[in-house]
Amino acid sequence: MTLQKTTVSHTNALPTLPYYLYTDPRILELEKEKIFSKAWNYVGHTSQVAKPGDYFTCEAAGEPIIVVRDQDATLRAFYNVCPHRATKLEKEAAGHKKILQCSYHGWTFQLNGQLHKAPNFKESDDFCSGAHCLKSVRVETQASLIFVNLDENAAPLAETYADFFEDIGQFGFLGKLKKHEVKQRIIKCNWKAFIDNFLECDHCPIAHPSFVATLDMSKYNIINGPYCNIQGSSVKQSRSDYDDAEVKEGRFYWIWPNVMYTVYPGPGNLSAIQMFPVDHETTLGVYTVFLEGDEPTEKQKELLAFTDQVRKEDVEIVELEQIGFKSRAFSQGICSPTEHGVHHFAQLVREALDL
Numbered sequence: 001m002t003l004q005k006t007t008v009s010h011t012n013a014l015p016t017l018p019y020y021l022y023t024d025p026r027i028l029e030l031e032k033e034k035i036f037s038k039a040w041n042y043v044g045h046t047s048q049v050a051k052p053g054d055y056f057t058c059e060a061a062g063e064p065i066i067v068v069r070d071q072d073a074t075l076r077a078f079y080n081v082c083p084h085r086a087t088k089l090e091k092e093a094a095g096h097k098k099i100l101q102c103s104y105h106g107w108t109f110q111l112n113g114q115l116h117k118a119p120n121f122k123e124s125d126d127f128c129s130g131a132h133c134l135k136s137v138r139v140e141t142q143a144s145l146i147f148v149n150l151d152e153n154a155a156p157l158a159e160t161y162a163d164f165f166e167d168i169g170q171f172g173f174l175g176k177l178k179k180h181e182v183k184q185r186i187i188k189c190n191w192k193a194f195i196d197n198f199l200e201c202d203h204c205p206i207a208h209p210s211f212v213a214t215l216d217m218s219k220y221n222i223i224n225g226p227y228c229n230i231q232g233s234s235v236k237q238s239r240s241d242y243d244d245a246e247v248k249e250g251r252f253y254w255i256w257p258n259v260m261y262t263v264y265p266g267p268g269n270l271s272a273i274q275m276f277p278v279d280h281e282t283t284l285g286v287y288t289v290f291l292e293g294d295e296p297t298e299k300q301k302e303l304l305a306f307t308d309q310v311r312k313e314d315v316e317i318v319e320l321e322q323i324g325f326k327s328r329a330f331s332q333g334i335c336s337p338t339e340h341g342v343h344h345f346a347q348l349v350r351e352a353l354d355l
Contacts, residue, residue, distance in 0.1 A: 012337070013334035013335065013336065014334065014335045014343050015332050015333070015334060015335070015346075016196075016332055016333040016334060016335055016342065016343075016346060017192065017332075017346045017349060017350070018331060018332050019325045019326075019330070019331055019332060019333075020331070021190075021192065021349070022189075022190035022192060022193060022280075022281070022322065022325045023190070023280060023281060023325050023326055024280060025279065025280040027280065027353075028277055028279065028280045030353055031277070031352075031353070032061065032062060032277075034352050034353055034354075035257050035349075035352045035353075036060075036061035036062070036257065036258075037061040037150050037151065038149075038150070038151045038154060038352075039061075039149070039151075039154075039256060039257050040140075040147040040148070040149045040154065040157050040160055040161070040255075041060035041061060041147060041148050041149065041150075041259075042145060042146070042147050042255075042259045042272060042274065043056075043058045043060060043065065043067060043077075043146050043147065043148055044056055044058065044067060044145075044146045044179075045144055045145060045146065045177065045178075045179060045272075045290055046075075046141055046144045046145075046146060046175070047144070047177065047178050047179065047290075048067075048094065048146075048179060049067060049068065049069040049075060049146075050069070051069060051096070052069050052070060052071050052072070052073050052111070053068075053069065053071070053096045053097055053098055053111065054068070054069045054094075054095075054096050055067060055068035055069070055090065055094065055095060055096070055097060055100075055111075056093060056094040056095075057080055057090050057091075057092065057093055057094070059276075060137070060148050060149075060150060061150055063079060063137075063150060064079065064080035064081060064088055065077055065078070065079065065080055065137060065148055066078050066079075066080040066089065066090050066100075067139065067146060067148070068100075068111050069111075070110075070111035070112045071098075071110075071111055071112075072112075074112070075139055075141065075146070076111070076112060076113060076136065076139060077136065077137040077138070077139035077148045078113050078134040078135060078136055078137060079134065079135045079137060081134075081135070082102040082104065082105075082107055083107075083115075083132045083133070083134065083135070084102065084104070084105055084107050084118070084132070085104060085105065087102055087103070087104040087105075089102050089109075089134070091103065097111075098111070099111070099116060100134075105119060105120075106119050107119070109133070109134050113133045113134035113135075113136055114130075114133050115130070115132050115133050118132065137149070137150060138150075138151075138152065138154070140156065140157040140158070141157075142157055142158050142161070142165045143165050143168050143169055143174055144174045144175045144177070145174075145272075160226075160227055160256075161225070161227055161228050161255050161256075162225070162226075163223075163225030163226070163228055163230065164225060164228040164230065164253055164255050167230050167251070167253070168251070168253060168261065168263075171247075171251075171263060171268070171270075173246070173268035173292060174270060176268070176292050177268065177269075177270055177290035177291060177292060178290060178291065178292070178293075178294070179288060179289075179290055180289045180290060180291040180296065180300075181288075181289050181304075182286065182287065182288045182289075183286075183287045183308075184284060184285065184286050184287070185284075185285045185287070185311075185315060186278070186282065186283075186284060186285075187275075187282070187283045187284075187285050187315050187318065187319065188281065188282060188319045188322055189281065189282075189283055189318040189319055189321065189322035190277070190280060190281055190283065190322060190325070191258055191275040191276070191277040191283045192345075192349065193318045193321050193322055193325070194275050194283060194285065194314070194318050195254065195257075195258065195260075195275065195345055196342050196345065197314055197317060197318050197321075198229075198252070198254055198260050198273075198314075199222075199229050199254060199339075199341030199342045199344070199345055200222070200338065200339040200341055200342050201217075201220055201222070201231065202336060202338055202339060203317065204217065204220075205217070207313050207314070207317055208310055208313055210306060210309060210310065211250075211310055213236075214235060214236065214239060214242075214250070214265060214306075215233045215234070215235060215236065215249075215250045215265075216233050216234050216235065216236045216237070217233065219233045219234060220232070220233040221233065222338075222340070222341050224340065224341055224344040227255060227256040227348070228253065228254060228255045228256065229253065229254040229255075229341045229344065229345070230251070230252075230253055231251070231252040231253075231341075232249055232250050232251040232252060233249065233250060234248060234249045235248050235249060235250075235265045239265075242265050242266070245265055245266050245267070246266070246267050246268050247263060247264065247265050247266055247267070247268065247269070248265055249263075249265060250262075250263070250264055250265055251263040254341075254345075256348060257348075257352075258274060258275045258276070259272065259273070259274050259275075260272075260273040260274075260275075261273070262307065264303060264306065264307055266299060266300075266302070266303040266306075267291070267292065267297065267299050267300050267303060268291070268292050269289070269290065269291055269300070269303055270289075270290045271287060271288065271289050271290070271307060272286075272287075272288045272290075273285065273286070273287055273288075273311075274286040274288075281322055281326075285311075285315070287311065289304065289307075
């Protein structure tokens with residue numbers, strides 16, 4: 001997909017979300033039920049479960065999840081909870097197993113979720129092993145990315161984020177990438193504040209000097225899909241240090257509700273940025289970087305330093321914004337025509353919460 005000039009539907013200011021949506025703890029409880037439990041949640045990359053027996057654990061909408069490649073090479077996801085007494089089944093973050101075993105009473109499960117053994121139980125009228133399997137969760141993949149959804153009635157992944165997958169699919173190196181590093185940051189802001197910040201680049205000339213020194217901001221454009229946002233521009237012609245780079249542009253994606261992906265100029269790369277609400281004014285930011293190869297090259301190290309600096313700059317901004325949200329000075333802000341991505345996100349939040 002080529003980033004064409006966006007037609008903005010408004011030429012003047014439109015309202016932001018009311019600020020109480022960023023400061024009221026009751027709103028977060030609504031969001032957990034009406035947004036996160038019904039959305040596709042990004043959980044990982046197919047390289048993390050490349051072989052039968054590979055697994056990793058994660059959370060989706062606050063639920064413990066295990067993703068595993070079974071013996072038939074089928075990708076599966078289950079609630080990471082033992083049906084016996086509700087103990088968290090797998091404690092490790094990732095690994096390789098032929099069988100899954102609960103550490104409490106020793107129940108074991110095949111990689112397809114079927115109960116294997118239940119010590120001290122025998123098949124009878126009131127105990128049927130087939131009725132005590134791991135509870136499955138919808139799991140789908142596109143562009144080497146893995147998603148789960150707790151809502152059995154949700155639209156298919158590819159349909160929901162069609163524009164996103166069409167665009168990111170241009171990067172042929174995605175399937176060659178491996179998880180390189182994971183960094184976590186506690187950010188003192190509501191999760192939506194970080195999304196708002198990502199969805200516009202009006203702040204870039206002020207907040208991100210290295211970013212605007214690299215990309216041609218005169219060609220920078222932002223488009224909105226039904227549940228996504230795509231941004232980007234090519235590298236400045238004056239930046240001859242990128243002449244031989246595998247990627248000669250910056251591409252930045254957001255998909256509903258709380259996940260962002262970045263592809264920066266340089267060697268093949270992808271970063272996943274997830275914003276998990278801890279409470280109504282605290283967010284856990286998880287930054288996962290995928291690169292080619294096992295050990296980072298000098299070019300890759302330079303790329304990591306560059307992206308980390310941009311992220312630190314964003315954190316400082318949104319934490320200052322959260323302070324202002326709590327002030328009695330204003331109850332709402334405004335979006336400029338070039339902040340149409342922020343307005344689009346606000347509309348999706350309003351619709352989800354029936355506001």
